[in-house]
Amino acid sequence: SPRGVMAVEPTLLAHTLPPARPERHAYGGGFGYVDDGQAAWATAYRYRPQGTQTERIFGMGYFETVTTHRDIRVRRRLHAPPGDDPVVLADVTIANQRDEAVDLRHYEYWDVNILQLQLQWLRTGLFAAPGDDQRQRLNAKFKPSITLEADGSALRFHQEPPASAPPPERVSPIDWHPANVWLADLSGQPDAHYTDRMTFFGAGGASRPDAVVQHRAGDTDAAPSGAMPYCMVLRRSLRLEARQEAHLRFGYGTSRPGETPDWLVRYRLEPEAAAGSVPWPAERLVYFGAPEEPVLQREMAWHAYSLLAFTTYHDYYRAHVTPQGSAYLYLHGADGAPRDQALFVLPLTYLRPNLARENLRLLMRLQSGATGALPYAFMGYGYHDGASIHEEPSDLDLFFLLGLGEYLAATGDLAFLHEEVPFYPRDVDPQIGTGTTALDHVRAAVTH
16 A cells, blocks of 8 residues: 555655546546436446445456446456456446336447557656656557457457568567457447547546547547557447346457457357356365464465466467566566566466476576576567676576476476477577477576
8 A cells, every 4th residue: 555655755656656647538448338318427436426336346357346326237347268368358237227218328448558568677766757758659659540340349459560660570679569459349239439539538538428428429530649549439229128137248358460369259148148257266276274364265265366367378488477577577567587487386386287387488488598598587579688787697597496396396297308498599599509308408507
């Protein structure tokens, strides 16, 4: 909580936090707007009308909100399905609690505000604002566009790289070929869409967007200006009889440029079906029983869930990776140091051995084929950096051997030592006089 900081050093906090920029109308998304013909309101807690009844649940694998206003209840559940599909599902159940029928408009809102985590080792205090400006200038090098898919069910945002951008397969601290971002209606056909964030929100802002209050039909063909001018809004018109419910589902996700996410079909919600998330498998979690401290059972399960859920896939290293996260990744833009992935291997060996192997593969793919060294940090598309003062970290080999030793001792998977895993950079033969099996990586680490 920032309260203690504010009480002790309010001046320091004022210089640390970036200034609010409400004029950009970037509100994150993941909530909606409801219009019953006489009033319009937001389902987001921060922007709700006075007197709205609300409920918020932070669960393992989902976040659920319930907003009841003017006898219309909207239950939203956001969840990411298990597996590698890059999508967050928004299941929306709208219930008419009135004794008469009502015609409603539901607006599903998500933001598009990409800001590449360009490597910046100085991000504290006065360095934050210039760093943000530098990343904004990087965004300006791309040409943004947004299109409605041919079947009318989804919006897709694309950034066209500059002509000077390197090819997709080249190592770079910048992702010059970022993924597309899209919003899809998975339960029917949208009645309208809105993409210009300035005209959608207008003077009404996040609480009462102009386009909602004024019942605008949808977007025109006008092209907004700026690097991040868009939002994604899909509108559905509904008629609910007294005490009737409607179930909607939306998908917000990414896909590589030129890729059609055909796998979306398995997440479509059939007509009249009730929306609900797939529960997180209990057998994947760890529980700790202590009668005098019952909270520990819940906390241990939550930590196990978090470790598994935050594991993602890295295109360059062709391996799943559990990121270090925190300020390193989400402020500085660097994932480091690899000792963290080695430490994650220890519990993953018992939770999900396959993910333990994947993190070990990542460590091996990070090893330099020229020196056998592991880098202090990695970022962008296959780029390594040592932050000047960490160019030769001395402990990373020991952590790699610790993680591998735990995995082998617990699983007995000695065949893993004979698996072929390339050194860094990929597709380049190592120069340190070894092969490319996992055992060769062990020899390289011991030698280094």
